[in-house]
Amino acid sequence: MYEMAGFKDFKQIHSTVNEYLKYDSYICYLHKDNQLMFNLILFGPPGSGKGTQSEKLIAKYGLKHLSTGDLLRSEICRETPLGKEAQNFMDKGQLVPDEVVIGMISSALDENPDAKGFLFDGFPRTPAQAKALDNLLELKEAPIAAMLALDVSEEELVKRLLKRGETSGRSDDNNESVIRARIVEYHNKTAVVADYYKQFDKVVMIKGEGTVEDIFERLCAEIDIRA
Ligand code: B4P
16 A cells, blocks of 8 residues: 555655654644734824824734834833833934934833734834834844825824824924924835835835824735735
């Protein structure tokens, strides 16, 4: 019977099956790994809905949410030296220095070795941050699957942020000139990050105006064809 299957003897069947099992478990490992690390960037100007959509996306896809804005605000709240340094920049609508933010993300990745994947919200915001993120993810052999970029007009951004400023208590939301400075900072330093990911064909533009639910559906449609 084993001769019909092309094997010389049981010894050959045994070693072939063993090879197959080794190979098969290797495939399983890669498959499991690929599923474990599905990394996305949610990109867009201040007020474009990154935080709002992130909450819904992590609930649906089980990703770990990493928002540099939230991490920085938590440092400010705890009055740490890092928080005190960051507050000076944030109050003026400026970006916090790269080394501070990259260090925070690096620690957050190390603290979550079992994450199924990460949703980066508000990071990277400069080309230097983008390159640092790629290097960190390369160590995990888990590159960015896509950058989902929310497109919203400037007047809508200002309107949303001023509205949030009425209740959020965020010092960078209740002053129109600080909000406009954040948008200028976005155009000067952050918009080019999309060009960095465009060279790898990873940028997906999403219309960021409409109801929160409509925008969520647009995002999910793009994620589902990549997951
Ligand atoms: P972030 O915390 O990232 O905040 P953001 O860009 O202002 O807000 P986000 O985009 O998440 O808000 P959302 O639209 O969801 O940054 C704050 C500051 O931290 C930066 O200025 C910078 O100083 C510093 N910082 C953070 N990351 C950094 C980095 N990587 N490098 C350097 N510095 C960094 O919400 C806005 C409002 O719109 C909400 O009130 C929401 O309810 C509303 N909204 C959302 N979707 C809507 C919709 N569809 N229709 C109507 N309203 C909507």
